[in-house]
Structure formats: structure tokens, C-alpha cells
Amino acid sequence: DIYPSLTQLIKSGPQTVITVNYPYGDPSDPDGDKLEEEIEFQCGYWYDSNILQYSLHKNGVVNKSCIPNTAIPQDASKCVDANVVYKSYLKGFKEGYFYDIDTLTLKKLLIRTGVVRLANISDLIIGWQGNNWIKAQYGFYDSGYNSWSDYDEIDENELYTGSVLFNLENYPVDVIDEEEEVIIDEGQHEVVDEQDSGKKIDEIVKSVGDWFEKNWKLIVYIVAGVVGGYILIASIVTTIFLVYKHKYNKKASIEQEIPLTQSGPN
Known part of the structure; x- marks a missing residue:
């Protein structure tokens, strides 16, 4: 600070x-x-x-x-x-302005850029918890923003106008389009937003596709090696089975050729 x-x-x-x-x-x-x-x-x-x-x-x-x-x-x-x-x-960083945005959009703006300054008031909105805004408050006698409060209730029907500081070259997060409520410690509730993962999924798919395009020969060699290994193992197992079967059949044939004799007095 x-x-x-x-x-x-x-x-x-x-x-x-x-x-x-x-x-x-x-x-x-x-x-x-x-x-x-x-x-x-x-x-x-x-x-x-x-x-x-x-x-x-x-x-x-x-x-x-x-x-x-x-x-x-x-x-x-x-x-x-x-x-x-x-x-x-x-x-x-630059200063950007917004006009007549709803509560959800303001929350998205807080997540994307940080502190939000609303027009016509001296307080700065730095976040929210449950159904209340968290604000930095300006002190007395020009002492600066030296305190904060969380007692101003959020009005879901209110529209907001104000400004933010942002840096296009260092944007913090992707676009957000959904909202959910999660439970945090001490029984309190905090509203957070989920990121739209569509763009990230497209980037992942593209990067995987590019990798396959660059390394397709290596993939073919690996697959051929794996398949060849399975074929080799199958051939060995088949050979062992045939040899065992051959020996078993030969033993059975020899046993059939041995004459049966009965022992006893002549």
C-alpha cells in the first residue's frame, strides 16, 4: 500500500x-x-x-x-x-468509465479490475460478502482511505456509474457469465463467479491438434511398436500352446498303443 x-x-x-x-x-x-x-x-x-x-x-x-x-x-x-x-x-494502466450497469456486471468488474469508484460518492467498492458491499471509506480531515465497512446492503435493482483502472496488457481473468454461491468458513456466504471456459477449451483443443500435427510420425511409430508388441506376444503364446498341444496328443497316442496285461497266476 x-x-x-x-x-x-x-x-x-x-x-x-x-x-x-x-x-x-x-x-x-x-x-x-x-x-x-x-x-x-x-x-x-x-x-x-x-x-x-x-x-x-x-x-x-x-x-x-x-x-x-x-x-x-x-x-x-x-x-x-x-x-x-x-x-x-x-x-x-488507464482509467475506464462505465454507465448504468447492473449489480452482476459490477461484481464481474470487481473480479476483472479490482477496486471500483462510483460516481457522486467518495467510497470505493473493493468487494462484497453475502448481501453487503465491502467499501473503503475516506477518513476525516483529508486523512485518506483509512477504514472500511461491510454494512451497505446490495440492491439487486440498482444501476451503477463510475470508473476503474485497468491494464489491457495484463488482464486478470477471462469473460464471466454465470454466478453461484459457495460456503466459506465461519458459516458466511460469498458470491463468486465462474469463468466461461469455452475460449480456454478451444485453445486447449487447438494446442493438442497442433501437437498431433507436428508429432504424427512419432505417434505412428509408437502405435506400430505397441501393436507389434501385442502381435509378438500373441505369436509366442500361440506357439507355446501349439507345442504343448502337440506333446499332449503325442503322449495320448503312445498310451493307446501300450497293450493291457493282467497280472495273476498262470
Whole structure:
């Protein structure tokens, strides 16, 4: 867990924003449909916080122990204190928005991306247990998210709008389309989702098919060897049986040729 450095995000953000197809430009100017704005690095009210997502995607965010939130740094690529190791988090992540999704879709989103931020409230949904949401709560006097609650009941009929952080290059799980309830310790219930295994099954079948295509000669040799082994064993067993049968028939024939004599006084 870290306390993110917003000053580092601001300093690492874009310096200029160009808007194309600007509807209020000068038609007589060849570049009149473009609006170019210089971004002032400051923490005031007028700073557009939406720009921070571009900084996060390109550079990630560091802990405030590296770059404090007290002032905009001169250089956002190194820590203010030389004794602190520079380490960025969430590099490559983007901010995504969702609108009017139902409860089941929100649960799928939690499993896929993690924390969900809903619009118009400060709480962050980090999961659910039974019929209640688990939320991170913002503390008093700007102390950050320092507590959590699980007493807000889930309304199955509610629609949700908000945002998430995600990374397309490191997606956690596959598509989900079913829901089931499982029992966990201490008699509590947790709702989890099953993964749609169709895509994975197709991948497994394809990989097995590719392997057979590459190694079919080896498979033929193995099968031929196994079949040949069975044929050899069958031939040996048959030979032993025939030899035994031949000896048995020969012995029976000799016994029939021996004359029977009766012992007794002459």
C-alpha cells in the first residue's frame, strides 16, 4: 500500500493539450479548428484532474515518501530524498468509465479490475460478502482511505456509474457469465463467479491438434511398436500352446498303443 504522489503525476503529465475539430475556432484560419492550451503545473482548483490518467499510463505513480505532495517537484523522475529508492506503480494502466450497469456486471468488474469508484460518492467498492458491499471509506480531515465497512446492503435493482483502472496488457481473468454461491468458513456466504471456459477449451483443443500435427510420425511409430508388441506376444503364446498341444496328443497316442496285461497266476 502507498500514498500516491499527486505532485509527481502533475509534473509527469502533458504540457500541452491540443483539441482538434474545435467548433469555436476562426474559419478563416487554416488551423482555426484546433485549440492549443498550455498546462500549468499547479495543484489549484483550475487544474484538470482528468489529465492525471495520461501521466499514470505513461509513468505510473510513486509513493509520497519519494515525492511529497507539499509542492510540485522540479524533476519527477527521481525522489526528492536521494536515500529513497524510486519505484513507480500502475505504469501502463488507464482509467475506464462505465454507465448504468447492473449489480452482476459490477461484481464481474470487481473480479476483472479490482477496486471500483462510483460516481457522486467518495467510497470505493473493493468487494462484497453475502448481501453487503465491502467499501473503503475516506477518513476525516483529508486523512485518506483509512477504514472500511461491510454494512451497505446490495440492491439487486440498482444501476451503477463510475470508473476503474485497468491494464489491457495484463488482464486478470477471462469473460464471466454465470454466478453461484459457495460456503466459506465461519458459516458466511460469498458470491463468486465462474469463468466461461469455452475460449480456454478451444485453445486447449487447438494446442493438442497442433501437437498431433507436428508429432504424427512419432505417434505412428509408437502405435506400430505397441501393436507389434501385442502381435509378438500373441505369436509366442500361440506357439507355446501349439507345442504343448502337440506333446499332449503325442503322449495320448503312445498310451493307446501300450497293450493291457493282467497280472495273476498262470
